[in-house]
Amino acid sequence: MEPEGHISFGNQGSNSGFQIGKNTGNIHRIFESPILSTIKLALKSSRGGLLRDAYRWILEDEAFKQWRYHGGNPSLWIRGDPGKGKTMLLCGIIDELTRSTGNCANVAFFFCQENDPRTNQATAVLRGLLYSLIKNQETLLSHVQTNYDHAGKDLFQDINAFNALSRIFTNILSDPGLRDTYFVIDALDECVIDLYRLLHFINRASSSHTQAKWIISSRNWPEIEERLGTQPLISSIRLELNPEHITEAVHMFIQERVARLSEAKRYSEKVRDEVHQHLMANSQGTFLWVALVCDELLRTSSWNARKRMAMFPPGLDKLYQRMISQISDSDDAELCTQILAVTLTAYRPLTLAELLSYISMPGDYSWDQEFISRIIDSCGSFLTVQNDSVTFVHQSAKDFLNRELPRILGSSLPAEHSRMFRQSLEIMSSCLRRDIFSLRLPGTSIETVKIPTPNPLATAEYACLYWVDHYQASSYYLD
Missing domain, CATH: 3.40.50.300 (P-loop containing nucleotide triphosphate hydrolases)
Incomplete structure (x- = not known):
């Protein structure tokens, strides 16, 4: 506090x-x-x-x-x-x-x-x-x-x-x-x-x-x-x-996470033991691997836990690759790919409202933040929402997607910057207007301004600040 x-x-x-x-x-x-x-x-x-x-x-x-x-x-x-x-x-x-x-x-x-x-x-x-x-x-x-x-x-x-x-x-x-x-x-x-x-x-x-x-x-x-x-x-x-210390620490972490999983999903003793053994055998001394797998199991019904668990290969890169394959095979593949590309290309974490303005949502859900939160949960544990902002769960997830972006999207990073530049212009054109906070007093000090609710700049703040950065990053692609 x-x-x-x-x-x-x-x-x-x-x-x-x-x-x-x-x-x-x-x-x-x-x-x-x-x-x-x-x-x-x-x-x-x-x-x-x-x-x-x-x-x-x-x-x-x-x-x-x-x-x-x-x-x-x-x-x-x-x-x-x-x-x-x-x-x-x-x-x-x-x-x-x-x-x-x-x-x-x-x-x-x-x-x-x-x-x-x-x-x-x-x-x-x-x-x-x-x-x-x-x-x-x-x-x-x-x-x-x-x-x-x-x-x-x-x-x-x-x-x-x-x-x-x-x-x-x-x-x-x-x-x-x-x-x-x-x-x-x-x-x-x-x-x-x-x-x-x-x-x-x-x-x-x-x-x-x-x-x-x-x-x-x-x-x-x-x-x-x-x-x-x-x-x-x-x-x-x-x-x-210090492999012996790290291994012991990871094993303690596994024990704690499995206990929480077992309580939340009401695993039988047999399922709990199988999950515990699989994590112990495949974690390779990596906390993040354990956390990602447990997060996936938390979203999986208890009767499918064994089947789901067998899909998680050891090693972070292999696990990330498996997560990408699962996204590609899902019904929400196109939307998840859009979200991953926008989050990867953005210069700072986007709020849910800002993210919505950069992706093509199904018509009935175009401004549904609860829906977009559920889709983010479907993005293979690459992303997390913290304080209403979307960010990568770990830097290694961003590094992996940076390497895999051309294959996943079939386009280059400059092309993604070009798309975000053009979209930023559209967002600003549709949102910005004179005296957007209805102050009616030219020269009002910014320190005395109270942001109205709802904030008319909620969807456009990122575009206003970073459109030129996307233009610079995509300039040779635009040429």
């Missing part, structure tokens, strides 16, 4: 800006704060929930204990392949650090997500960490206030933002009143804008301010290893080198 007086950092694009809540006088609200806790909860939910038995092994890992207790390197890098539970590990570490330190230390965290411009750029990472840090220790607010009073809101926007936030961050790290502080960043590989600048900043901060500790996660990318793996003050835990 947000405190009454809070700090809000926007990001580039539609959410650029900065806000400090009550007790700050002259700095007014510009845009909403990053919903870090909500993102964390959504990640837990979309990936099967947080099970302490599945992450507690890392709390006893020697590299982690050296980092946490014994004056080891100030930075710890947790690295591993997709689906190995990195995000769940960091969620568990955040919870454990918060619980064990109470009000004696700061725990600031950020989760990168490639398909969301609010969370996929280095500037957003620094903003989010600062927001989380100052929310914990409000006396640090003066460092932000001083810079903001000097330069105004332009300080936190466009090309100046990263440098400005870096300076503020450095000043805070040098503050003698700073409590013990832990910074946690998940999925650095999903920071697609200015990743190298962020890595350079982390390296510099780790070496210059060793009283603050950093823990970060990413895939085993050579580009990241070049900048982190050779640093003397960064230790690493490679999940593939």
Whole structure:
């Protein structure tokens, strides 16, 4: 829950800006704060929930204990392949650090997500960490206030933002009143804008301010290893080198998920045991595979569970391929393919209303959000709906579809951008009009505008912001 007086950092694009809540006088609200806790909860939910038995092994890992207790390197890098539970590990570490330190230390965290411009750029990472840090220790607010009073809101926007936030961050790290502080960043590989600048900043901060500790996660990318793996003050835990811990954690996760499935679907003891054995035999130490299969079984009647279960091959790519085949053979194949293509091509997660405006729905269901939610459930567990927005259940699902798009659609990515560009123009042409909020007063400050219900821009907001991006991405195709 947000405190009454809070700090809000926007990001580039539609959410650029900065806000400090009550007790700050002259700095007014510009845009909403990053919903870090909500993102964390959504990640837990979309990936099967947080099970302490599945992450507690890392709390006893020697590299982690050296980092946490014994004056080891100030930075710890947790690295591993997709689906190995990195995000769940960091969620568990955040919870454990918060619980064990109470009000004696700061725990600031950020989760990168490639398909969301609010969370996929280095500037957003620094903003989010600062927001989380100052929310914990409000006396640090003066460092932000001083810079903001000097330069105004332009300080936190466009090309100046990263440098400005870096300076503020450095000043805070040098503050003698700073409590013990832990910074946690998940999925650095999903920071697609200015990743190298962020890595350079982390390296510099780790070496210059060793009283603050950093823990970060990413895939085993050579580009990241070049900048982190050779640093003397960064230790690493490679999940593939801890197969016994990962296997045991996945088995605990399977036990928990099967128990929930058995209760929800009222499995007989025989069916429950067969599901449990199949998951144990085929999971290959991958949490995500287990979660995806269990989600499919949750949508399957108990008497068809065995038959359905036999259709799930081991390995993420094989499972994704099987899901695509099932979609292709279904009655909703055309509609599901449209939804997957639009979600893949979009520059940020679309709301249900926005998604509806980009696909061709059956006539009787053209604006039925409940119907579209059911169709999304039919998209082979590639997608999930969080806070009314459609997003990929995991980055590996998006990566797979990126590779398979030409075969699935019979068209290229530029062709899809061209289609979305043209559709965006149609959406804006049919929706936009002068004084769309009926303000009747030219020059009204945006800060005083109350969005009407229903919002006449609900279906067109994405098109208004991103039509030109789709045009640029499809320009040579259009030629």
